[in-house]
Structure formats: C-alpha cells, structure tokens
Amino acid sequence: MVRTYRRVFLGTAASALALGGTVAGTEPFSQADTDTEAGPWPQFQGDAANTGSTDAEGPRRHLESAWNVDYDEVGRWGIRSGPVLADGTLYFASLEDTRMSGMGYVHAVDASDGSHEWRVETDMRARSTPVVADGRLFIGDGPLLALDAENGSELWQSERGVSRSPTFANGTLYATTGNHVTSSVRSRTVTAFDPADGSVEWTFDPATEDVDWKPDTTPAVAGDTVYVGVGMSQRGALCALAADTGEERWRVELPELADGSTIDMTFTAPVVADDTVYISAGSENYWHNLYAFDAATGDQRWSVSDARTPAVGNDTVYAVNRYDGENDNSELRAFDAETGAERWTTTFDGDNVTVVSELAVAGETLYAGTGGDGLYAVDAETGKILSRGAERRYPASMNAAPAVVDGTAFVATYDPDYDTSVYAYVESEKPPAPEATISLDEPGPHCAGEDVIFEYELTFEGVDDPERRNELIDEYSYEWKIDHAIGDDEEPAFEEWSSAVTIDRHAYDEPGTYEAEITFRDSFDRTASASTTVEIADCDGPTAQIETTPADAETTDLPQGTQVGLDASPSESEVDIEAYEWDTDSDSDFETDAKAFSIIVGGESCGDETWDETRTITLRVTDVAGKSDTTSVTLSTESDEESE
Structure with a gap:
C-alpha cells in the first residue's frame, strides 16, 4: 500500500466564492437540516455511502408501470443518470438531442402520477444524478448547478466543471472537478462545496510527483471520511480523505492492468458499509475485479474477479459480471460482505440480457436495469428472478439504478431510437388464476426414439385480449415431468427440469405407457398443471396387406x-x-x-x-x-x- 500526502487547498470566506461559484440568490444552509436526509432516495445510489440500499420494500412480483412521464417532455435521447426522490417529488435530468447538441432539461414531477411540477432548460446534464437537500437541488456534469427544489429557479452555479454525480454529507457537497467549467475535460481534483452558495471549502489534487493521478468516480462519504477512486492510464488507486479538510488519510494502489494494455483502467463508485469500503476496477471492456478494504486503514480484506458495480445490503455485496462468457448474458452475483465468500450466482435466460445499471437493494429484493430487456426484480437472498418490468417488447436502456420507495421503483430510460421516459413500476394486483391444458400433436402410439410433440395452452378467466394474455404468460416459468412410466412396479421416476421457455417435444427411449405433466408457475407462486398419456412402441415397421x-x-x-x-x-x-x-x-x-x-x-x-x-x-x-x-x-x- 502506498501512503502519500498531497497539498490541500482550503478556501477562505473571501476567496472561496470566487473559486467556487456565482450566486443568483442564497439563503443560509442549516447544518442541522443538512444532516437530516432530505428524502427516502435523495442522491446517487440512495445515500452518501453509495450503498444502493434502502429498508423500504419495493415491488417484487409482476412488475407493471403505474405511470410514465410524457415522452415529449423528456427529450429524444432520454436519461442516462438516475432519478432521486424527496418530499413526494421525483427529480431527474434528461437530454434533448444528441450529446453534441449540449442541451437538456432538469425535471421535477409528482411521484404519485408523473405530472410535471416544473421543467427548466439547461446545458447538457448527461451523466449526473441530482442531489436533493434542504429544499435545493444540485446537479453536476458541467458547472455544479443549484436550483430551488420547489420551482427550479437557479440559485448559483460553480466555476469549476463537475463530472459524475455530486455527493451530499456533513452539510457539504463533494464532487470530482476539472479546471474548466465544462465536464468534458477529465477531472483533476476532488472539491468540497458549501451548498449554500457554491463556495469552495477545500480542494484535493491526487497527483504525485511521478504519477498524474486523476479522480474518476462519484465520491462516497461515510462518517468523517471521503472515498474516491483515482486513475492514470493502466493504474488505479483508492483514496481516503478527511471530510472536513480534504487531507489524505491513506491511499491503496490497485493491481495494474495487463502489460501492453491500451485501455485505461476504469472504476465504479466506491461503496461504504460497516467499516468496509468496496470498489470495482478493471478494463473499459467491463472485466472488473471487486475489492474490499478496511475503511479506516485501507488494508485489503478480500477480492473477487468478474464482479463490478457493487451495492451492499443484508450483510451481502451484490455485483454484476457483465458477460458470462457463453451467450453474452450478464450474471448477478452475491458475496458475504465480511469474507467475500460467494453466496449465489444468477444468469439471465435469453440472448444478450446485459445489466448496464447500478444495482439497488430494497429490503429482500435486488433490482437490475438492463440494456434493452427491462427491469428485473430478484430475490436478494436466493438470486431467484422474481419478475421483469418492461414498457414494451424491446425496452430502452436503463443506465442507472432505480429509486425504490414505498412499493415503487422509479426507473429512467435512455435510447436515441425510441421514446424514452421515467417509469414508476409497482407490483400489480394478482392476475386471474390460470388454467392449463396439454395434448399430443398426434394421438399415437409413437415410436421409441422419435420426438413426441406436445401442444399446451395457458388461459386466464375473463382475459380475452391476446396482448394481455401474452403479458401474463411472460410472467410464468414452466416445469416439466416427462419420463413417468405408468404401471411400473418400481417407484415412478421423472426426468424433470424448469425453464422460462417451454419445450414442445420429447423422445422416449423405451416402449411403454408414460405420463407427461407440465406445471405453469407465476410470480406469485401459483401453479396450474395438466398432464397427458403417451403410448410408446418399438416401431419395427409396418406390415402391408391388401x-x-x-x-x-x-x-x-x-x-x-x-x-x-x-x-x-x-x-x-x-x-x-x-x-x-x-x-x-x-x-x-x-x-x-x-x-x-x-x-x-x-x-x-x-x-x-x-x-x-x-x-x-x-x-x-x-x-x-x-x-x-x-x-x-x-x-x-x-x-x-x-x-x-
């Protein structure tokens, strides 16, 4: 571990405002108020420690959209960052057109129905999740902008460009900053801002004499310490800073990328929970290792490979393996937070189901947003996929974790080719109970070794609309019992498997009479079963007679x-x-x-x-x-x- 000390620039009452921001109007920012959370999901990943975790329960089964923000109000390119929620209002930033246009909006909508409370036009705010505190809304990815949370009027903006999402804690805003007002230049420093007027409290430059380190993550703040990932080419490190002064407390370098690599090391935001700080780092092509360090000393506790984008809850670290190496599907992984021992791994069914968002944990449910396959709700204890929510057959990308509050998961979508929006996913009422039927394509007998084709159907009482029926069927898994020989003296045995996609044929190796059974299971654990008899013969061939x-x-x-x-x-x-x-x-x-x-x-x-x-x-x-x-x-x- 390398421990270094860099100079820290402390602002004064006179000079800090000049370094920090221009003020359109300020009010005192109460220390007592700022130490109280402004809402149930007020900033990036829900809290200053970036845990992505909340005690609130979210929707688990049969996700459906209760409402969405009007497409025309959002902008064609949608939203690349996450929404935040405070006092019944949902805040988010969106892009009007391509990133080259440099134009976007900041929105406030009623969390109960998605209706707009206000919308203000800004320069481009592509990657920054807002922060809500003490009646103000702060957003980066450009000059740090402070708006009145009630009406969207501008209060102040900084003269330093802020990349990533700012973090609010201890009555201070912490952000990675550049030397210019835009965020297009890679960040060079970590800056603490006074949220009352944007003045700079301190600035930390991570560069050393031999390495021009640059900060590259949203800061995480826990207690009196700020944690941030820094990098330079194929090298990376995790820094711990004093929250009140910016003084470096420790720094630990991460393993370098392989020799000859031409790709810079990338990071995901640090996460702090129970005296441990977690960070994933690796190459830009998504292969990351996940590290756990002692939050006080920087001593490494454990590491695992093929895991990124950590979120922590239930004494568990949840992470993503972006590609499983077989069919380009992502894997969700769960590790013991203390030891790093793997608890479970879940691989998505289908093709190219890729998790692109940060993860969120709400009570017993884990949420993962994908790059075109919707939002998944997963049992946090077992890894079982519970439900999937998608606004259409081929949904837009969900680039940030949902804000999960009181039974609702608020998700922002991004896609230049489709209408994009913010969706409020809830757990729908239980759909009608299903009824199942199964039959054979041909009555038989059938030949041993030849495919027997099954025909099956799932219907719902009172549901005649084909689209609604297909939506309900999408929520079902299928369990088959195929090789049950009827009349055998021995205990009957089944060849059995479960799948999210039904099979429609099976070959029997031996002659006999069999029972084939299919069970449909919905996200509420209700089942509907049906069975049919299959006659299998040796099939030595026919005998022709006239x-x-x-x-x-x-x-x-x-x-x-x-x-x-x-x-x-x-x-x-x-x-x-x-x-x-x-x-x-x-x-x-x-x-x-x-x-x-x-x-x-x-x-x-x-x-x-x-x-x-x-x-x-x-x-x-x-x-x-x-x-x-x-x-x-x-x-x-x-x-x-x-x-x-």
Missing part, C-alpha cells in the same frame, strides 16, 4: 371389365400409418394415394384381336416413424374365347 373385392380376385381369371376393389386396411403397424400409396402399372411410380380404391381389369385391343391381361398392383405403406413395407397382388382376366 384385401380384394371380390375376395378371390387374385386366384381367379376375371371376366374382362370386372371392377376390383383394393383395400389396405388390413395393414398392421404399432404406430400410426402415415401414407398408403399404390403402383397400378408396375412402373415403380406410386401414383395413387388412397387407403382403398377400385380399378377395372380387362384386355387391350390391337386391331380385331383382344389380348389377355395380367396386371400386378403394389401397395406401399409408411408409418409415422418413416418406416415402410410393400406387398403386391396380381390380377388376371379371361381370354375372349373364355369370356364367350
């Missing part, structure tokens, strides 16, 4: 012009016969498809002479397994003299 009318047609010379009936019904098969085909002229072309038909037998004329006729007719039968058999009959007619 019955003639008259019965002795094959052994008797028939008068010319006799009509002979040919019937393949006596053919035998352990499974269904799929095709009956006839070759009536011995040319190996089975030109007639019928189970039974008739022909006229007789001679052919050549001038005045009639010739005797002998005709061979061949039947080919094919069963559902594709196996075939043939048989033939030969019919003869009398000569003209015999006929006379």
Whole structure:
C-alpha cells in the first residue's frame, strides 16, 4: 500500500466564492437540516455511502408501470443518470438531442402520477444524478448547478466543471472537478462545496510527483471520511480523505492492468458499509475485479474477479459480471460482505440480457436495469428472478439504478431510437388464476426414439385480449415431468427440469405407457398443471396387406371389365400409418394415394384381336416413424374365347 500526502487547498470566506461559484440568490444552509436526509432516495445510489440500499420494500412480483412521464417532455435521447426522490417529488435530468447538441432539461414531477411540477432548460446534464437537500437541488456534469427544489429557479452555479454525480454529507457537497467549467475535460481534483452558495471549502489534487493521478468516480462519504477512486492510464488507486479538510488519510494502489494494455483502467463508485469500503476496477471492456478494504486503514480484506458495480445490503455485496462468457448474458452475483465468500450466482435466460445499471437493494429484493430487456426484480437472498418490468417488447436502456420507495421503483430510460421516459413500476394486483391444458400433436402410439410433440395452452378467466394474455404468460416459468412410466412396479421416476421457455417435444427411449405433466408457475407462486398419456412402441415397421373385392380376385381369371376393389386396411403397424400409396402399372411410380380404391381389369385391343391381361398392383405403406413395407397382388382376366 502506498501512503502519500498531497497539498490541500482550503478556501477562505473571501476567496472561496470566487473559486467556487456565482450566486443568483442564497439563503443560509442549516447544518442541522443538512444532516437530516432530505428524502427516502435523495442522491446517487440512495445515500452518501453509495450503498444502493434502502429498508423500504419495493415491488417484487409482476412488475407493471403505474405511470410514465410524457415522452415529449423528456427529450429524444432520454436519461442516462438516475432519478432521486424527496418530499413526494421525483427529480431527474434528461437530454434533448444528441450529446453534441449540449442541451437538456432538469425535471421535477409528482411521484404519485408523473405530472410535471416544473421543467427548466439547461446545458447538457448527461451523466449526473441530482442531489436533493434542504429544499435545493444540485446537479453536476458541467458547472455544479443549484436550483430551488420547489420551482427550479437557479440559485448559483460553480466555476469549476463537475463530472459524475455530486455527493451530499456533513452539510457539504463533494464532487470530482476539472479546471474548466465544462465536464468534458477529465477531472483533476476532488472539491468540497458549501451548498449554500457554491463556495469552495477545500480542494484535493491526487497527483504525485511521478504519477498524474486523476479522480474518476462519484465520491462516497461515510462518517468523517471521503472515498474516491483515482486513475492514470493502466493504474488505479483508492483514496481516503478527511471530510472536513480534504487531507489524505491513506491511499491503496490497485493491481495494474495487463502489460501492453491500451485501455485505461476504469472504476465504479466506491461503496461504504460497516467499516468496509468496496470498489470495482478493471478494463473499459467491463472485466472488473471487486475489492474490499478496511475503511479506516485501507488494508485489503478480500477480492473477487468478474464482479463490478457493487451495492451492499443484508450483510451481502451484490455485483454484476457483465458477460458470462457463453451467450453474452450478464450474471448477478452475491458475496458475504465480511469474507467475500460467494453466496449465489444468477444468469439471465435469453440472448444478450446485459445489466448496464447500478444495482439497488430494497429490503429482500435486488433490482437490475438492463440494456434493452427491462427491469428485473430478484430475490436478494436466493438470486431467484422474481419478475421483469418492461414498457414494451424491446425496452430502452436503463443506465442507472432505480429509486425504490414505498412499493415503487422509479426507473429512467435512455435510447436515441425510441421514446424514452421515467417509469414508476409497482407490483400489480394478482392476475386471474390460470388454467392449463396439454395434448399430443398426434394421438399415437409413437415410436421409441422419435420426438413426441406436445401442444399446451395457458388461459386466464375473463382475459380475452391476446396482448394481455401474452403479458401474463411472460410472467410464468414452466416445469416439466416427462419420463413417468405408468404401471411400473418400481417407484415412478421423472426426468424433470424448469425453464422460462417451454419445450414442445420429447423422445422416449423405451416402449411403454408414460405420463407427461407440465406445471405453469407465476410470480406469485401459483401453479396450474395438466398432464397427458403417451403410448410408446418399438416401431419395427409396418406390415402391408391388401384385401380384394371380390375376395378371390387374385386366384381367379376375371371376366374382362370386372371392377376390383383394393383395400389396405388390413395393414398392421404399432404406430400410426402415415401414407398408403399404390403402383397400378408396375412402373415403380406410386401414383395413387388412397387407403382403398377400385380399378377395372380387362384386355387391350390391337386391331380385331383382344389380348389377355395380367396386371400386378403394389401397395406401399409408411408409418409415422418413416418406416415402410410393400406387398403386391396380381390380377388376371379371361381370354375372349373364355369370356364367350
């Protein structure tokens, strides 16, 4: 561990305002008021320590949108940061057009219905989650801007550019800052601002004589210490600063990226919980390691690989492995907060289900926003996926954790190609109870080793709208019991598995009578089951047989012009016969498809002479397994003299 001390610039009453901001109007900022949380989710990740955790319960099952903010009010490019909530009002920033346009809005909407209380136009505020405290709203990603939370009027703005989201604690705003008013220049310092007027209380420069370190995260504040990640090219470190002076208390360097790497090290915001500070760091292509350090000393406690974006609650650290290495789906992972021992890992079903937001923990539920697959609610103890909320079939990206308060998860979306908004997800009332049916595509018997195709359906009483029915079905998982042999003396056994996508076929290896059962399970743990019987045969192949009318047609010379009936019904098969085909002229072309038909037998004329006729007719039968058999009959007619 490297411990260094850097100079700290302390503002004075006269000079701090000049360094800090320009004031449109200020009021005293009460220390007592500022140490009291302004709301249930007042800043980035819910609190100054960036835990992403709240004791409030959020929606768990069957997420649906109670309301959303009018698309036209948000802006085409939507929202890349998170919403915050205080005193019944939801605040967020949005982009009007592309990032190059530099224009956006700050919004205040009623948390009960999404109606606008106010909206003000600002320069671009793409990445900064606001902070609400003592009736003021603060937002970075540009000059630190202070607005009146009640009406949106500007109070002051800083002369330093603030990147990332500011953090409020101890009556102070902490932020990573640059030398210029815009945030496009990479941050060089950590700055403490007086929230009353934007004056600078202190500034910390993490650079050393040999490394030009730069801060690169939203600060985390716990007690009297500020924690921030700093980096330079392939190197990174975690710094701990005194919250009142900015003096560096300790610094620990993280392992460098691999030799030859051309990608800068990136960080996620530090998280502090129970005397431990957690940070993930790694390459820009999302491969991160998660580290746990003693918050007082910087001593490392544990680390794990393939884990980023930590959130802490329930004595557990939750993190994301952005890609699982197999089908480009993300994994959610849970670790013991004290030891780093893994508790569970959950991989998403589907294709390219990628978690792109920070995580949020509300009571017993973990929330993860994805880059096009909606918001997932997951059981925090077991990792079981409980429900998914999406405003449409292909939802916009959710780049920040939801603000979770009193049964509602408020989520902001970002996508330049679709209408984007803020959505309020709640747990819907229980949908109608389901009814399940199952049948076979063909009644059978079916052949051993061949696929048996199942047809099944899930219906809901009183739900006739196909779209609503499909929405309800999306909430169900499917459990199959396939290989239950009926009538065996031994204890019946099932081949059993669960899936979010139903199967529709299964091959049985041995002949017998089986029961196939499907159980539909919804997010409220209600089930509907249905079963059907499956007959399985050896399928050695069919036996072709022909019955003639008259019965002795094959052994008797028939008068010319006799009509002979040919019937393949006596053919035998352990499974269904799929095709009956006839070759009536011995040319190996089975030109007639019928189970039974008739022909006229007789001679052919050549001038005045009639010739005797002998005709061979061949039947080919094919069963559902594709196996075939043939048989033939030969019919003869009398000569003209015999006929006379």
